[in-house]
Amino acid sequence: MSAEVSERFKVWTGNNETIIYSPFEYESTWLIESWWDDLTMHTFFKNHWFKSVYLSLAYVIATNLLQKYMETRKPKSMRPLLLAWNGFLAVFSIMGTWRFGIEFYDAVFRRGFIDSICLAVNPKSPSAFWACMFALSKIAEFGDTMFLVLRKRPVIFLHWYHHAVVLILSWHAAIELTAPGRWFIFMNYLVHSIMYTYYAVTSVGYRLPKLVSMTVTFLQTLQMLIGVSISCIVLYLKLNGEMCQQSYDNLALSFGIYASFLVLFSSFFNNAYLVKKDKKTAVKQD
Numbered sequence: 001m002s003a004e005v006s007e008r009f010k011v012w013t014g015n016n017e018t019i020i021y022s023p024f025e026y027e028s029t030w031l032i033e034s035w036w037d038d039l040t041m042h043t044f045f046k047n048h049w050f051k052s053v054y055l056s057l058a059y060v061i062a063t064n065l066l067q068k069y070m071e072t073r074k075p076k077s078m079r080p081l082l083l084a085w086n087g088f089l090a091v092f093s094i095m096g097t098w099r100f101g102i103e104f105y106d107a108v109f110r111r112g113f114i115d116s117i118c119l120a121v122n123p124k125s126p127s128a129f130w131a132c133m134f135a136l137s138k139i140a141e142f143g144d145t146m147f148l149v150l151r152k153r154p155v156i157f158l159h160w161y162h163h164a165v166v167l168i169l170s171w172h173a174a175i176e177l178t179a180p181g182r183w184f185i186f187m188n189y190l191v192h193s194i195m196y197t198y199y200a201v202t203s204v205g206y207r208l209p210k211l212v213s214m215t216v217t218f219l220q221t222l223q224m225l226i227g228v229s230i231s232c233i234v235l236y237l238k239l240n241g242e243m244c245q246q247s248y249d250n251l252a253l254s255f256g257i258y259a260s261f262l263v264l265f266s267s268f269f270n271n272a273y274l275v276k277k278d279k280k281t282a283v284k285q286d
């Protein structure tokens with residue numbers, strides 16, 4: 001290995017696996033960011049990632065059962081609790097954007113795009129902690145659906161499908177700390193910072209201009225488009241011999257899930273902001 005190459009990346013080994021990562025060091029580490037060490041983190045996801053499939057199935061079943069239970073009951077208001085819930089997730093996402101963003105910025109703007117999609121974050125750094133919190137937070141996000149059901153609001157396919165499969169994808173990616181995960185995690189923390197702030201505001205009954213929700217949906221859709229594009233670029237690089245920290249299994253899973261999200265969010269955008277208006281006009285005209 002040449003000096004140039006060894007400066008570019010380092011190799012983490014543990015649990016009979018290797019992770020190729022960029023040796024980025026944070027200037028300071030928060031106390032909470034030392035909560036889990038790299039080996040505990042890796043062991044947890046390696047041993048338990050498949051439980052995300054059971055958790056997602058349990059989530060879908062529980063959503064259906066709760067909907068049945070609520071059929072004969074009045075919707076609950078829950079406004080203060082909903083505000084606290086969305087506010088908490090907004091603050092969590094903002095913190096994730098900030099802390100994870102420090103490494104993301106360095107990777108993209110100093111080390112370059114290829115390194116940012118081919119070399120993982122440092123498994124011993126705060127980035128790995130926020131990647132791990134990201135994966136765990138996907139269980140907490142099931143709470144969104146419980147609020148919708150208890151308030152007797154519609155739970156659209158996009159919503160429950162997204163919540164169920166994103167948990168499986170992020171737990172599967174956490175085992176190998178995939179390099180493209182740097183993009184997926186940063187984009188999602190950023191979009192969720194805006195989305196949960198939006199939901200926090202709407203949960204107290206305040207209506208924001210349509211341009212705001214349209215911007216959120218646009219950013220979500222753009223995130224899915226970037227996710228699909230990155231998966232294609234990683235495939236191209238791997239086929240051409242570039243060393244990329246993402247297995248073919250995870251690459252296929254990422255591509256499939258991001259492609260399905262792209263279709264669903266494009267269609268949501270179309271129905272919510274483009275077609276809907278025409279339909280209303282059509283009904284009025286009838």
Ligand SMILES: CC(C)(COP(=O)(O)OP(=O)(O)OC[C@H]1O[C@@H](n2cnc3c(N)ncnc32)[C@H](O)[C@@H]1OP(=O)(O)O)[C@@H](O)C(=O)NCCC(=O)NCCSC(=O)CC(=O)O
Binds near residue numbers: 203
């Ligand atoms: C602009 C959007 C963020 C929201 O669109 P909506 O149609 O849900 O917007 P809306 O303003 O009509 O809100 C619908 C109702 O849900 C309530 N609501 C409050 N908190 C919520 C929460 N945490 N999750 C879902 N719904 C919530 C709102 O207050 C409102 O209630 P009331 O009826 O009382 O006014 C959109 O882009 C979108 O994502 N729509 C898909 C639906 C969805 O569930 N998205 C979130 C998960 S997807 C995701 O998270 C993608 C990603 O990873 O980036």
